[in-house]
Amino acid sequence: MPLPAKASLSQLRTRAKDLRKAVSKGRPDAIERARAHHPAYVDAESFTLRDAQLTVAREYGVVSWGELMGKVATELVEGRELHRYFGVELNNETWDLLDQIDETSPVLDQERLLYGAYAACLHWLEAGNEANHVRGEHLIARVALRIGRAELGLSHARRCLQLVETHRDQMADWDEPFAREALARALAATGAPAEAGAELRRARQLTELVADPGDREVLNTELAKGPWFGLTA
Structure with a gap:
């Protein structure tokens, strides 16, 4: 998935928080995203914010949240x-x-x-x-x-x-x-x-x-x- 135009880490952080909440509530679409992109997804109960951040990073084709942060930052400033x-x-x-x-x-x-x-x-x-x-x-x-x-x-x-x-x-x-x-x-x-x-x-x-x-x-x-x-x- 390509990064959105003028992406900011604040937007991506919100996306990760929303994903974590959705997984914890058992939403099937969110759980499917986690299963598809998190390399070691276990279950909704143990899915943390860090897990959600890693999932979002993998969705955008990078290996870690830190790499995603660096990619966005270097494009901005x-x-x-x-x-x-x-x-x-x-x-x-x-x-x-x-x-x-x-x-x-x-x-x-x-x-x-x-x-x-x-x-x-x-x-x-x-x-x-x-x-x-x-x-x-x-x-x-x-x-x-x-x-x-x-x-x-x-x-x-x-x-x-x-x-x-x-x-x-x-x-x-x-x-x-x-x-x-x-x-x-x-x-x-x-x-x-x-x-x-x-x-x-x-x-x-x-x-x-x-x-x-x-x-x-x-x-x-x-x-x-x-x-x-x-x-x-």
Whole structure:
């Protein structure tokens, strides 16, 4: 199948998400697509977003999602814009997978999740500003904690907050509460509940000061999510 004209990875990601939902609901056409193009399709119950992405890539005649991403990106942008493009796409993909992968997942899935977060941050170091760097550090911290690498998560959470405090003029009003949210999780995961609780309280206080209601809602949604490693969220 040829790529659509002016294809974007956002469109392809949506196609993969839709396929995963359709397979999980048992739609015969979606299951037939998975069986036809996924090299190791098992059943609808175990069909993940990564499986859907691989299926979509194979439908377009490439061997992997990463190759499809690269094919689309090189047709769209070059140089600094290429870094920006990959920064956005890797960031979004990593957040998409964050709820599906944890420390019980296959090691390769854990590593790919972590490397995706690092890669997103690296691309933003080339194309963005300190605020983008902060958000990259935040994502790395969240991923590391998700896959059971608490000390690594703490290191990146501390770096995230340090950057916020050093470059406040470049930050949005929601960057600091996000930084403190990640630090609270990391401190809890590494056995410092009192410090973790203080950071969580500060994150909540700062969330209430965020001007945009939509941004506040996003923050409150993340604050409501686990794991909190024994800390009362």
